[in-house]
Amino acid sequence: MPRLLATQSHVVHGYVGNKAATFPLQCLGWDVDCCNSVQFSNHTGYGMDKVFGNITKSDNLNQLLAGLFQNFPHDYEALLSGYLPNADSVRCMGTHYTEYKKQNPKALWLMDPVMGDEGQLYVSEDVVPEYRSLALSADGIVDIITPNQFELEILCGQKITSFTQLKNALQFLHESIPIIIVTSCDSKLFNDEGHIYCVASMRDEEAYVFRIPYIDSYFTGVGDLFSALLLDRVYNLLNDETSNLKFEDQINDVLNVIQRVLRVTKSFAPDDVKSTMGSIETMKQMELKIIQSRDLYDSIPSKDCKFNSAIKDEKFMVKRF
Amino acid sequence: MTRGDTRTNAIKKALLIQSHVVHGYVGNKAATFPLQYRGWDIDALNSVQYSNHPGYGFFSGFQSSNKELTSVLSKGLIDAMKINYDVILTGYLPKGDMLREMGKLVGELVQNHHETKWILDPVLGDNGKLYVEQSTVQVVKDLLSDPNNRISLTTPNQFEMELLTDMKITSLECLKKSFHEFHKLYPTIRRVVVTSIILPNHQGEYISAFWDMTNPNTHPYYYVVPRIPAQFFGSGDLFTALLMDSMQEYNHMIEAVGKSLWLVIQVLKRTYDAQLKPNPTVIRDLQLIQCKDLWGKEWDEIPAVSPLEPLLFEN
Numbered sequence: 110m111p112r113l114l115a116t117q118s119h120v121v122h123g124y125v126g127n128k129a130a131t132f133p134l135q136c137l138g139w140d141v142d143c144c145n146s147v148q149f150s151n152h153t154g155y156g157m158d159k160v161f162g163n164i165t166k167s168d169n170l171n172q173l174l175a176g177l178f179q180n181f182p183h184d185y186e187a188l189l190s191g192y193l194p195n196a197d198s199v200r201c202m203g204t205h206y207t208e209y210k211k212q213n214p215k216a217l218w219l220m221d222p223v224m225g226d227e228g229q230l231y232v233s234e235d236v237v238p239e240y241r242s243l244a245l246s247a248d249g250i251v252d253i254i255t256p257n258q259f260e261l262e263i264l265c266g267q268k269i270t271s272f273t274q275l276k277n278a279l280q281f282l283h284e285s286i287p288i289i290i291v292t293s294c295d296s297k298l299f300n301d302e303g304h305i306y307c308v309a310s311m312r313d314e315e316a317y318v319f320r321i322p323y324i325d326s327y328f329t330g331v332g333d334l335f336s337a338l339l340l341d342r343v344y345n346l347l348n349d350e351t352s353n354l355k356f357e358d359q360i361n362d363v364l365n366v367i368q369r370v371l372r373v374t375k376s377f378a379p380d381d382v383k384s385t386m387g388s389i390e391t392m393k394q395m396e397l398k399i400i401q402s403r404d405l406y407d408s409i410p411s412k413d414c415k416f417n418s419a420i421k422d423e424k425f426m427v428k429r430f
Numbered sequence: 431m432t433r434g435d436t437r438t439n440a441i442k443k444a445l446l447i448q449s450h451v452v453h454g455y456v457g458n459k460a461a462t463f464p465l466q467y468r469g470w471d472i473d474a475l476n477s478v479q480y481s482n483h484p485g486y487g488f489f490s491g492f493q494s495s496n497k498e499l500t501s502v503l504s505k506g507l508i509d510a511m512k513i514n515y516d517v518i519l520t521g522y523l524p525k526g527d528m529l530r531e532m533g534k535l536v537g538e539l540v541q542n543h544h545e546t547k548w549i550l551d552p553v554l555g556d557n558g559k560l561y562v563e564q565s566t567v568q569v570v571k572d573l574l575s576d577p578n579n580r581i582s583l584t585t586p587n588q589f590e591m592e593l594l595t596d597m598k599i600t601s602l603e604c605l606k607k608s609f610h611e612f613h614k615l616y617p618t619i620r621r622v623v624v625t626s627i628i629l630p631n632h633q634g635e636y637i638s639a640f641w642d643m644t645n646p647n648t649h650p651y652y653y654v655v656p657r658i659p660a661q662f663f664g665s666g667d668l669f670t671a672l673l674m675d676s677m678q679e680y681n682h683m684i685e686a687v688g689k690s691l692w693l694v695i696q697v698l699k700r701t702y703d704a705q706l707k708p709n710p711t712v713i714r715d716l717q718l719i720q721c722k723d724l725w726g727k728e729w730d731e732i733p734a735v736s737p738l739e740p741l742l743f744e745n
Contacts, residue, residue, distance in 0.1 A: 110720060114452070121445075121502055122473045122511055135463050140719050142453045145479055148494065150506025161506035162498060165479070169492045176481035176490025177452050184453075389511065400441065400466050 111344065112140040112184055114177070116202050117191030117221075117333065119145035121162070124397040125152045125330035126192055130337035132399050133406045137341050142185070144173060146193045146202075154329045155392050167197035174205040185209070187340055188218040191333055195232070199239040207243075210250045217347065219253040219340045220244070221332065224260050226293075237263055245285050253288040253343055255336050258295055272298055276425065279310050287312045290339060290360065292332060309360040315424045317357045319364055324371055330397045331367060338363045338406065345408075358411045369405045374398045442678060443471045443513065447499070447532060448521030448553070448667070450476035452491075454715045456483045456664040457522055461671035463718055467725035468675050473513070475502060477523050484561070485663045485714050496528045504535050514543060517674055521551040521667065526565030533569065537579040547582040550574070551670050554590045567593055574616040583621040583677070585670045591624045601629055602637070602652070606743040609641050609650045620644045623687055625669055628657075638691055642683035651684060651740040653691055658702050661712045668716065669694045679729045688734035695735070697721050 113134065118126030127143045134141045149162035165173070188206050193199045210218055222240040225231045244254060244264050254264075262269050265278040275291075275298060282289050294306040305323050310316035342359040378394040444465065449457030458474045465472050477499065480491030507513050518536050523529040533550075540548045552570040555561045571594060573579055592599055595611040605627060612622055620643045627637040636657045641650035672690040680686040701717045702710070 119450075119474075119476070121475045122507060122513060128474075132463070132466050135719050136467070136722070138719060138722075143450075143459075144452045145450070145476070148476055148479075148498070148502070150502040151511060155510070159506070159510040161501045161510075163494070165492075169479075172490045173452065173479065173481055173492070176488065179490075180482055180486055180488060181453060393511070400469060400471055403467065403469075 110138055110140055111186040112142065113187040113189060113340070114142045114144060114185045115189040115191070115337070116144040116146055116174075116193070116206075117189070117223075118147045118149065118194075119143070120149050120151050122151045123330075123393075124334075124399045126333050129330035129333040129397060129399060130189065130191070132403075133334060134337050134341060136403060136406050139341065142177070142181075144170075144177070146170065146198055152329050154327065155389055159389065164194040165198070167195070167201050170198055171201045171205075174201065178205060178209055182209075183213055185213070185216055187344055188216060189221075189336065189340055190219070191221045191336060192223040193232075193236075196235040196239050199236055199243075203239065203243045207246075207248075207250050211248075217252045217340065217344055218250065219255065219336055219343070220251045221255045221336045222260050222264065223332075224263055226257055226259055228259060240264065244282065247285065249285050249287075251286050253290070253339065254282065254286050255290045255292055255332070255339065257293045257332075258291060261291055269295075269298070275308065276316075279308070279316065283310070283312045288343060292335060307360070307364065309357065311356050314356065317360065317424055319360065321364060322368070324375070326375070326395060327392075328371065328374065328395055328397065330399075331371070334370065334397065334399070335363060335367055338366055342408070361411055362408050365409070366406060370397060370399070370402045373402045373405070377401065441469065441471045442516045443473070444517040444519060444674065445473045445475060445503075445507065445513075445515045446519045446521070446671075447475045447477060447503075447523065447536075448519070448551070449478045449480065450474070451480050451482050451489075453482040454664070455668070455718050457667055460664040460667040460716065460718065461519070464668065464725045465671050465675060467722065470675065473507065473515075475499065475507075477521075477528070483663050483714070485661075485712065493524060493528075496525075496531050499523075499528065500531050500535060503532065508535075508539060515546050516678070517547045517549060519549040519551065519670065519674060521670070522553040522562070524562045524566070526563050526569045529562075529566055529569045529573075533573045533579075537573070537576065540580045541578060544580075548580060549583045549585070549670065549674055550581045551585050551667075552590050552594065554586075554593055556587055556589050556666075558589060570594065571615075574619055577618040579618075581619055583623065583673070584619055585623045585625070585666075585673065587666055588624060588627045599627060599629070601631060602743060605629075605637065605639055605652070606650060609639070613641070613643065621683060623673065623683070625666065625691070634659075638687065640683050640687050649742055651742060653688060653735055653740055655691060655695060655735065658698050660702060660710055662698055662701070662716065663714055664716050665694055665698060668697065668718070676729055684740045685734060688740065689729055689732045692732055692735045693724055696724055 131141045147164045149160050190202050265281050269275050289310045291308040296302050299306050305321045307319040346354045346359050374397050446458050462472050478493045480489050482489050540546050595608045597608045599605050623640040625638040634657050636655040637652050639652035672693050676686040676690050
């Protein structure tokens with residue numbers, strides 16, 4: 110049975126961070142070790158004045174991870190990192206994960222460089238160089254990275270307003286990272302406002318573009334669920350003895366699971382609910398229905414996918430320098 | 431309809447206040463996955479965050495501050511979020527003042543919300559050794575004796591029952607006496623379950639005893655459970671979580687306890703059989719993920735600990 114270490118936020122109530130990632134991964138058979146970078150009563154979408162709890166001090170985080178890797182120096186097939194509240198905690202996680210990867214080069218590290226979205230940083234600015242140095246490390250320690258377009262721009266130090274710039278950014282990041290999934294690209298890049306685009310690129314392979322329906326509601330935790338499922342599917346791909354699995358199908362599968370979970374989540378909410386930031390009742394209703402989606406996390410064959418998000422003619426090659 | 435298919439029912443909500451370990455399955459990590467798989471919406475408030483449980487010989491980590499725990503509970507979950515829990519479980523809270531402050535909040539909450547049940551797992555220690563601050567013992571006694579607290583169930587282990595009643599439990603006779611002493615000291619507690627009791631005259635067996643005083647004229651019962659010759663970590667926390675679920679299903683503790691015990695026994699057996707080392711004496715991690723199929727079972731598919739019968743104590 111595979112074992113994974115996930116370092117990200119913990120909320121007592123609701124489903125973001127480790128709470129969104131853990132149960133689905135456990136249902137898929139993973140032993141999930143959860144290292145919590147914060148303990149908050151609920152996610153910040155309820156309004157900052159409604160969030161109680163503490164961030165894990167970096168000394169504490171450091172001791173926690175040091176003790177963990179001392180006792181379990183070779184136990185993890187995969188590492189996941191997500192939301193970390195400040196530069197110290199990113200550096201601390203990065204140092205320990207890097208050390209583990211050096212001792213265990215076969216382990217798979219998925220780094221979600223959580224910094225912001227749609228032009229807005231929601232971590233302090235000194236976090237940026239920490240993620241840049243991990244993402245651009247010459248040692249190639251991170252295996253999978255899942256930035257949104259804004260985070261990709263930050264990592265590459267350049268705005269992306271055209272398809273060519275997107276390709277250049279991927280090419281730049283592929284120097285150090287083999288698998289890049291850009292979780293949400295500006296639809297203007299594809300001249301199509303009604304959808305979200307996801308671009309999945311594996312070094313030296315064709316990159317794939319996926320078109321995802323846009324659901325007009327405020328969900329939180331979707332990115333965290335995405336990175337958890339992605340790690341599972343990429344792990345299966347890389348350990349696939351039958352060689353039947355394909356990269357693009359695995360991504361499509363993850364996107365399909367997400368769609369199913371969102372559909373279940375919407376089905377529980379009253380019809381007219383369009384949640385808004387700060388409204389407690391609507392925010393509560395839009396918490397991902399992670400528990401009710403229990404039987405939806407497994408892979409389904411791509412021919413049975415209700416929703417096919419891969420755009421067949423939108424493949425492109427990211428050439429190496 | 432499979433377990434956890436809650437489309438037709440309101441989902442059950444529980445708040446679990448106990449320890450968190452990054453690695454392994456004790457405290458909240460032992461309780462959460464099985465309960466979630468059985469369809470519970472679990473809010474987990476962690477009193478500590480440790481790398482692993484102390485059974486590994488070495489661990490690192492830290493305790494949450496009293497202020498963090500009380501503000502998350504009272505300002506966050508109660509005042510701001512107004513969550514109605516079906517059950518609140520309090521377990522490992524390692525400091526006396528921490529348990530006192532949290533106990534006060536939970537006590538007030540269940541007084542104001544009669545539909546909320548409080549399960550108090552009086553975590554103090556095991557096998558003759560305390561693993562909380564000494565002052566915690568008195569705090570547990572105070573919480574149990576306060577009639578306003580409306581505690582629905584408490585689940586001490588043998589050592590904790592001995593501490594709470596000031597009696598050693600060395601025979602079935604002593605065990606029965608300790609239940610009566612418990613009832614005398616804490617008359618408003620309606621349900622007590624004591625699992626994994628080891629008695630000199632019961633080699634190779636555990637005794638798990640319980641008394642449901644919600645009906646008058648009832649007596650304590652016990653089950654005799656085969657003992658796997660190894661020390662397990664987290665089995666008590668798992669049992670309490672499963673009992674919390676089975677009590678939603680059964681009014682009678684005989685069934686609720688029996689079926690929860692059966693599930694725990696299966697997990698222990700499977701975990702034991704999966705060990706690579708022959709004849710292990712210490713098993714640090716339960717295989718909770720690998721027992722997923724068990725969590726998916728409906729309670730009526732689960733046998734009571736047949737062929738074991740609930741036994742009445744002799745007069």
